[in-house]
Amino acid sequence: MSIVEIRYITPADDKMTISRIYEESWKYAYKGIIPQDYLESLPEGRWVANLENSNGGTLVCVDNGRIVGTSSFCESRFNQFKGWGEIISIYLLPDYMGRGFGKALFHSVIVELKKWVIEIFFCGFLKKT
Numbered sequence: 001m002s003i004v005e006i007r008y009i010t011p012a013d014d015k016m017t018i019s020r021i022y023e024e025s026w027k028y029a030y031k032g033i034i035p036q037d038y039l040e041s042l043p044e045g046r047w048v049a050n051l052e053n054s055n056g057g058t059l060v061c062v063d064n065g066r067i068v069g070t071s072s073f074c075e076s077r078f079n080q081f082k083g084w085g086e087i088i089s090i091y092l093l094p095d096y097m098g099r100g101f102g103k104a105l106f107h108s109v110i111v112e113l114k115k116w117v118i119e120i121f122f123c124g125f126l127k128k129t
Helices: 015-029 036-040 101-115
Strands: 004-008 056-063 066-075 085-092 121-123
Touching: 004 101, 015 036, 015 066, 015 085, 056 101, 066 101, 085 101
Parallel strands: 085 121
Antiparallel strands: 004 056, 056 066, 066 085
16 A cells, blocks of 8 residues: 655755656656657756755655655746746656646645645646647
8 A cells, every 4th residue: 555645855855866757757748749859868867956946845745755756836936926826847757647646746735835825826837739
């Protein structure tokens, strides 16, 4: 039985492991949307610097001790949405997609944004046409 924990990232967490979640998720989710050459050229550790940004929050989803997903959020970075909450990202390892982990991360982010007294939320995404 899985023991799933959603919590804030800590200094003890391996940022390369979390960055790898972004990288693997991008390669899986954006296949056929973004040129394959670009996806294959994503450098290892591409998202480490973003994880060290203190302007928002980053949660990780841990399944039986393994970090399998992550979500970052903040107060909106866009002037026209001042006072809104922004979900920057929700990414999972491909084997964990479609199993409810993303939904759990999403709900946890909403709870955290509400603690910041932000009542309106938005998130952007790519749509395959």
